[in-house]
Amino acid sequence: MRPRFLATALLAVLAAAPLSAQLAVRADTVYTMAGPPIINGVILIGHRGKIESVGPAARVRIPRGVRVVSGKIATPGLIDAHSVVGLAGARNQPHDQDQLETSDPIQPELRAVDAYDAREVLVEWVRTFGITTLHTGHGPGALMSGQTMVVKTRGGTVAEAMVDSATMVAMTLGPSVSSRFSGKAPGTRAKGIAMLRGTFIKAAEYARKREDPDSGKRLARDLRLEAVARVLDRSVPALITAHRISEIQAALRLQREFGFRLVLDGASESYEVMEEIKAAGVPVILHPTMIRNDGETNSATFETAARLHAAGIPVALQSGYEGYVPKTRVVLFEAAIAAANGLSREAALATITSSAAEIIGQGQRLGSLEVGKDGDVVLFDGDPFEYTTHVCTVVIEGQVVSEHCR
Amino acid sequence: MRRSLALLAALAVFLPAPGGAQEGAIAFTGARILPISGPEIPNGVLVVQGGRIVAVGRMGAVRVPAGAEVRDARGKVVMPGLVDTHSHIGDGDGGDRSAPIQGDVRILDAIDAEGPSIRRARSGGITTVNVMPGSGHLMSGQTAYLKLRSGHTVQDLLYCHDPLTEICGGLKMANGTNPRGAPPWPGTRAKAAALVRDKFVKAVEYRRKLELAQTDSTKRPDRDLEMEVLVQVLEGKRVVHHHTHRYDDILTVLRLKQEFGFRLVLHHVSEGWKVAREIAAAGVPASIILIDSPGGKLEAMDLRLETGAVIDSAGVLVAYHTDDGITDSRLLLRSAALGVRAGMSPQRALEAVTIAGAKMLDLADRVGTLEPGKDADFLLLSGDPFSVYTHVDETWVEGQRVFDRANTEDRKFATGAFRLMPSETGHHDDDEAMGGDR
Numbered sequence: 126m127r128p129r130f131l132a133t134a135l136l137a138v139l140a141a142a143p144l145s146a147q148l149a150v151r152a153d154t155v156y157t158m159a160g161p162p163i164i165n166g167v168i169l170i171g172h173r174g175k176i177e178s179v180g181p182a183a184r185v186r187i188p189r190g191v192r193v194v195s196g197k198i199a200t201p202g203l204i205d206a207h208s209v210v211g212l213a214g215a216r217n218q219p220h221d222q223d224q225l226e227t228s229d230p231i232q233p234e235l236r237a238v239d240a241y242d243a244r245e246v247l248v249e250w251v252r253t254f255g256i257t258t259l260h261t262g263h264g265p266g267a268l269m270s271g272q273t274m275v276v277k278t279r280g281g282t283v284a285e286a287m288v289d290s291a292t293m294v295a296m297t298l299g300p301s302v303s304s305r306f307s308g309k310a311p312g313t314r315a316k317g318i319a320m321l322r323g324t325f326i327k328a329a330e331y332a333r334k335r336e337d338p339d340s341g342k343r344l345a346r347d348l349r350l351e352a353v354a355r356v357l358d359r360s361v362p363a364l365i366t367a368h369r370i371s372e373i374q375a376a377l378r379l380q381r382e383f384g385f386r387l388v389l390d391g392a393s394e395s396y397e398v399m400e401e402i403k404a405a406g407v408p409v410i411l412h413p414t415m416i417r418n419d420g421e422t423n424s425a426t427f428e429t430a431a432r433l434h435a436a437g438i439p440v441a442l443q444s445g446y447e448g449y450v451p452k453t454r455v456v457l458f459e460a461a462i463a464a465a466n467g468l469s470r471e472a473a474l475a476t477i478t479s480s481a482a483e484i485i486g487q488g489q490r491l492g493s494l495e496v497g498k499d500g501d502v503v504l505f506d507g508d509p510f511e512y513t514t515h516v517c518t519v520v521i522e523g524q525v526v527s528e529h530c531r
Numbered sequence: 532m533r534r535s536l537a538l539l540a541a542l543a544v545f546l547p548a549p550g551g552a553q554e555g556a557i558a559f560t561g562a563r564i565l566p567i568s569g570p571e572i573p574n575g576v577l578v579v580q581g582g583r584i585v586a587v588g589r590m591g592a593v594r595v596p597a598g599a600e601v602r603d604a605r606g607k608v609v610m611p612g613l614v615d616t617h618s619h620i621g622d623g624d625g626g627d628r629s630a631p632i633q634g635d636v637r638i639l640d641a642i643d644a645e646g647p648s649i650r651r652a653r654s655g656g657i658t659t660v661n662v663m664p665g666s667g668h669l670m671s672g673q674t675a676y677l678k679l680r681s682g683h684t685v686q687d688l689l690y691c692h693d694p695l696t697e698i699c700g701g702l703k704m705a706n707g708t709n710p711r712g713a714p715p716w717p718g719t720r721a722k723a724a725a726l727v728r729d730k731f732v733k734a735v736e737y738r739r740k741l742e743l744a745q746t747d748s749t750k751r752p753d754r755d756l757e758m759e760v761l762v763q764v765l766e767g768k769r770v771v772h773h774h775t776h777r778y779d780d781i782l783t784v785l786r787l788k789q790e791f792g793f794r795l796v797l798h799h800v801s802e803g804w805k806v807a808r809e810i811a812a813a814g815v816p817a818s819i820i821l822i823d824s825p826g827g828k829l830e831a832m833d834l835r836l837e838t839g840a841v842i843d844s845a846g847v848l849v850a851y852h853t854d855d856g857i858t859d860s861r862l863l864l865r866s867a868a869l870g871v872r873a874g875m876s877p878q879r880a881l882e883a884v885t886i887a888g889a890k891m892l893d894l895a896d897r898v899g900t901l902e903p904g905k906d907a908d909f910l911l912l913s914g915d916p917f918s919v920y921t922h923v924d925e926t927w928v929e930g931q932r933v934f935d936r937a938n939t940e941d942r943k944f945a946t947g948a949f950r951l952m953p954s955e956t957g958h959h960d961d962d963e964a965m966g967g968d969r
Contacts, residue, residue, distance in 0.1 A: 215826025246832075250824050397949065417856055419952045426947030450827030450857060458823060465919045466946060512868035512919050531836075531873070 147172045147523045149187040150502045152199035155179070156471065158479040158493040168199065170500030174522025179494050194518045194525060198509055200474060201494050202257025202501025202521060204481035205456045206410045206441035207364070207390060209264040211241040211248055211276065215452045221245070224264035224446065226271070230306050230317075231324055233294045233352035235271030237262030241283040243276075247453045251444070252278040253527045254455045255503035255516045258288065260485040264446040265297040265366040265391070266305050268317055269324070272352065273364060275485055277501075279521050292485060293364040293388060294356050296321065298372040301421060318375050325383045328353035362386035362486075364410070368393045368421045377405050388484060390443070393418075393425040399436040408439035408484045411476075413454045414462040416445065430476060431467030441481035461510035473510065506530060556580035557930070558595040561605035565916065567885050568900035577609055579907035582929035587901045610881070610916060611901050612658025612908035612926065613863050614888030616818040617772065617798050617852035620648040620860060621685075622953075625664020625672035625703065631716045632730055634702060635756035636672030638664045639694055642685040647944065647952050648855065649688075653679050653934040654945035655861035656923040657853075658908040659690075659889065659898050666705035666774040669717065669727050673760060674700035674772055676892050678908075679926075681933045690894065698769050701796070701892070702760060705774035706783060707830045724783055731791045734761035770794045770893065772818075776830040778802040785813045796891045798852070800842070801825075801834035807845035816848035816891050820857065821866040839883065840874030849879065850888040861945060868917035877917065 146169040155166030157179060167185040169178040178185045187193060214221030223240040226232055241261070242248075251259070257278055263271030273292045280286035303312050311317035331350040337343045356363050365376040368391050380387040389395065389409045393416070395402060402409065411430050418425040433440040442463065444454040456477045464473035475481075482492025491499055500523040507514035515530035557579050564575035566587050576593040578586040586593045595601065621642035626633030642662060643649075652660060658679050664671035676699060677688040691699035706723050710716060717723035737758040744751035752758075763769035771793050773784045781800060788795045797803070797817040803810060810817055819842075825834040835841075843849045851866040853859065858866065867880040875883070889899030897906050907930040914921035922945065926934035935941050943951055 215824065215832060216829055217827050218829065247824060247826070394949070415859060415862065417859070418947050419856070420955060423952040423954050424947070424949045428946050447827070450831060451823040452827040453824045455823050461919045465922075510919050512865060513872045513917050515872065 145172050146170060146177055146188055146191050148500065148520065148525070149191050149193045150199055150504065150520060151182065151187075151193060151195040152504060153197045155199045155494065156201075156474055157495065158201055158471075158475060159495045166199065168494055168500070168502055170502075170520070170523035172523070174500050174524070176494060176496055176498050176500050179496060194504060194520070194528070196504030196517050197507055198505040199494070200255070200503050200505070200509055201478045201492055202499070202503055202519070203255045203457055203477045204258040204260070204441075204485070204487075204492060205251065205256050205444050205477070206260050206481040206485055207273075207443035207445065208259045208261040208453065209446050210251060210259055210444070210453050211243065211245050211261050212237065212263065213247075213446070213452065214242065214245050215247050215250075217449070217452055224262075224270075225266045225305070226263075227267070227305055230268040230302060230309070230311060231320065232267065232271055232349065233269040233356075234348035235263055236291065237272050237274040238283055238287070238290050241274070241276065241286070243280050243282055243286045248278050251453060251455055252519060253516065253529070253531055254457050255505075255509075255519055256456060257501040257503070257519065257521050258482075258487070258491055260292060260481075262292070263295045265295065266301055266446075268296060268302055268311065268321055269353070270295045270297065272361075275487060277521055279524075279526050288487065288490070291355075291361060293362045294352060295364050295366070295390075297366040298375055299367065299369060299421060314371065314375070318379070321379060322382070324353055325357060325379070328357055329383075332357065356385045357383060359384070359386050362388050364388045364390050366390040368412075368424075370394045370397050373398050374401065377401055377407065380405060380407070391422075391445070393422045393429070395438075396426070396429050396432045397424075399433065399438060403436055403438050408441070409433055410441045410443050410484060413443060413445050413456075414459040414466070415454065427462055427466035430463040430473070434468055434472050439480055439484060440476055441484045442476040457509065457516070461512070464510045470508075470510065554581065556585060556596045556599035558599045558601045559604040559607075559609060559911070560590060560595070560601055561603060562607045562609040562911070564901065565608060565610040565881060566901040567611055567881055568902050575609070577604075577901060577909065579909075579927075579930045582907055582931075584901060584903050584905050584907050586903055604911060607924065608912040608914060608916060608921075609901070610910050610912065611885045611899055612910055612928065613656045613884045614659040614850070614886075614892070614894075614899055615652070615657045615853050615855070615860065615863055616661050616796065616850045616888040616891050617820070618652070618657075618660045618662055618855045618860065619665070620646070620652050620660065620855050621662055621677075622646050622648065623662055623664070623675070626668045626670075631668050631710055631712075631726060632670040633668060633672055633757075634670045634730075634760045636664065637675070637694070637699075638662055638672055639675040639685050639689065639699055642675060642677075642688075644682050644685045644688050648860070649679060650934075650941075651944045651952075652855065652860035653926050654923060654936075654941065655859070655863055656910045656912075656926050657860055657863060658926060658928050658933075659892070659894060661700065661772065661892055663703045663772060666703070666709045669704060669706070669710045669723055670730070671703045671705065673769075674703050676700045676894065678906075678928060679933060680928050681931065698763055701770040701772045702764055703772050703774070707774070707776050707780045708828060709774065720780070720783070724787065727787060728790070731761065731765075731787070734758055734765055735791070738762045738765055764793045765791060767792075767794050770796055770891070772796050772798055774798045776801040776828075776834075778805040780830070781806055782809060785809060785815065788813065788815065799854070800838065801831045803847075804835050804838045804841040805833070807842045807847065810842060811846040816850070816887070817842055818850040818852045818888065818891060820852060820854050821869055822858070836869055836873035839870040839880070843875055843879050843883075848887050848890060849875075849883050850891055851880075851883045852888070864916055864921075865919070868919075871917055881916065
């Protein structure tokens with residue numbers, strides 16, 4: 126046994142030298158999300174975790190000695206386009222709920238990086254179902270609740286997990302804000318918008334005065350206005366949670382007034398205002414397909430993702446925020462219900478891979494299986510969306526992070 | 532006693548059929564039929580008449596009555612209507628915040644039979660449901676066993692004929708963190724158990740007085756609504772439906788059952804996988820909830836998708852429930868399918884949303900399988916019951932179609948639609964649900 130092992134190791138070194146692949150992934154069908162599915166496909170991932178080669182097995186030679194993992198279906202690592210996992214923990218006790226600070230309705234200076242627990246059990250939970258990337262951070266519930274970031278679902282620290290530390294500023298319109306700041310402003314929808322407009326105007330003034338060539342007149346740094354100014358100068362998009370028609374229209378109106386990059390979030394009544402959303406060129410990170418449809422989301426449907434997609438609006442799915450159980454949803458399951466309700470299988474996959482990557486600003490690095498992109502791959506033992514299919518292998522940047530079928 | 536039973540049975544023949552309206556026979560032909568009580572029939576026929584199942588079998592082997600309306604069901608899957616052993620549809624409520632033990636409260640007094648949540652449940656294929664008060668009490672009240680006929684009042688939906696004289700459901704109890712609070716609510720687990728034991732001891736005493744009064748009516752105790760209900764429980768006429776998550780809380784419930792001898796169904800049992808043998812040894816069935824991730828509350832941290840498979844293989848009778856609005860009535864089959872994903876056999880998982888629940892509600896003689904003589908409660912599915920791509924095309928209760936996906940109004944309840952559901956929020960996504968209702 127031992128000499129044979131040594132020989133294998135030696136061979137591996139020899140074979141690996143020129144190609145440097147660390148892992149080969151084989152699948153009967155590879156959904157690259159960048160072209161038609163590849164039958165009997167192979168993905169080679171290099172030592173730096175990037176994809177070196179993708180194609181049919183007949184054309185992509187697996188170097189000897191490279192570890193091979195295989196399955197029926199391969200997809201890119203799944204992306205949860207909006208989560209609070211890592212800031213919100215499973216225990217649901219005050220000490221593990223950091224997704225919403227209620228001391229003030231406008232606090233865009235709060236950074237996700239300062240509150241992310243990379244070892245939270247929910248991170249591992251979603252990873253075992255193929256989620257390799259989370260756009261997570263401050264949740265809905267405040268006019269400006271804070272910043273979001275993009276992480277991989279691995280690593281023992283936020284630094285090890287980090288992909289992008291300041292991705293968007295999370296904002297919320299509507300009565301869910303009023304209920305959390307009861308007795309304080311905003312008490313109405315219109316008041317909330319007035320407060321946001323006031324904040325944007327202040328931040329624009331701040332940015333102008335920070336630039337003043339006369340250093341005597343230059344304003345002192347203000348973290349809050351600095352964060353808003355980064356939205357105004359289009360460095361980071363505003364992620365606005367808006368469910369009702371009037372809230373969605375208010376978000377579009379704010380965007381027209383201040384010219385920032387807008388991503389609509391939640392958007393359960395979006396199917397009633399698709400023309401306006403499309404005309405504004407705004408993507409939607411839609412509520413979880415299985416969201417409870419009462420209260421503010423009483424218009425939610427299983428078919429909204431399909432309708433937005435058919436209208437040509439870029440759409441991603443999210444796990445969203447849950448106050449009780451399940452403490453997080455699993456976007457794979459949410460996309461499955463969308464696939465069963467009018468969205469094609471590949472369009473449904475896009476809502477948790479390529480389209481999600483584009484919307485969170487990671488289209489160059491994540492979301493499809495292409496040479497040069499991150500080697501994040503999920504292997505299934507059947508149709509990814511079937512209830513009875515299992516996620517069997519999860520790979521992040523060439524490392525197998527989960528290999529129990531579940 | 533025996534003779535009156537025989538008389539009742541004789542009367543039943545002449546009474547209008549359940550549901551009433553369906554008189555002529557209908558035959559569904561060419562379907563893949565899952566009778567649950569036996570192996571699937573790839574090319575089968577289901578004949579219903581007078582609200583009941585008349586025949587189930589292979590094409591050619593079943594005689595379709597002359598004059599029967601024949602429905603071509605090729606390509607469809609036919610299975611029994613789903614039984615949901617734990618739900619909160621109908622906007623009912625139970626006990627209020629005045630006391631932790633309120634066995635006198637009946638949820639049937641508060642159910643909106645035409646509410647959208649009931650229509651949504653029909654779209655998910657649910658035909659029998661145990662509607663319960665919440666779990667924020669040690670004892671939150673009496674549950675109601677409903678048949679989701681198309682009715683206007685709760686009376687139209689009840690299994691029992693007369694709520695004034697019959698037992699129309701079970702009794703909801705809970706332990707763990709939900710019923711905790713400042714006095715009079717229990718502050719600890721042991722206090723919770725003591726409060727419940729104390730109540731049952733009183734009920735044992737009340738029953739003894741009732742027995743004494745059989746020979747001397749002057750000794751009859753004053754009527755007490757709660758005691759009367761608990762006597763029904765002690766006599767095994769009313770089943771206790773007990774919310775419980777943590778393994779030690781489950782064992783506490785089993786201990787109470789052992790002490791007072793009531794009939795019991797365990798509900799949720801998030802940590803049931805840790806005490807599968809103990810549950811099996813007690814001969815107690817378990818109705819479980821499947822949640823997409825663990826936690827949300829401390830006592831559900833060890834929730835596993837494998838719970839159904841583990842306790843089933845230990846020999847426990849297993850059902851899945853929705854706990855609607857915790858999970859959605861449209862997605863009960865999904866819970867069973869995810870149970871299969873986590874190791875349960877497909878047959879057991881099908882039983883877990885049909886006959887197993889019927890047994891837990893003492894309704895197995897009427898529903899839960901497709902067998903001649905049983906109520907004509909069945910579904911027409913577009914495909915395999917465990918496929919995500921399958922839709923409930925039609926839901927039938929007692930020979931009447933109560934949901935038709937081809938009907939625009941019905942379909943809205945299956946998919947959701949613009950401001951279809953209530954604009955007020957339920958308890959479930961409220962942050963305060965931690966100490967709240969479920």
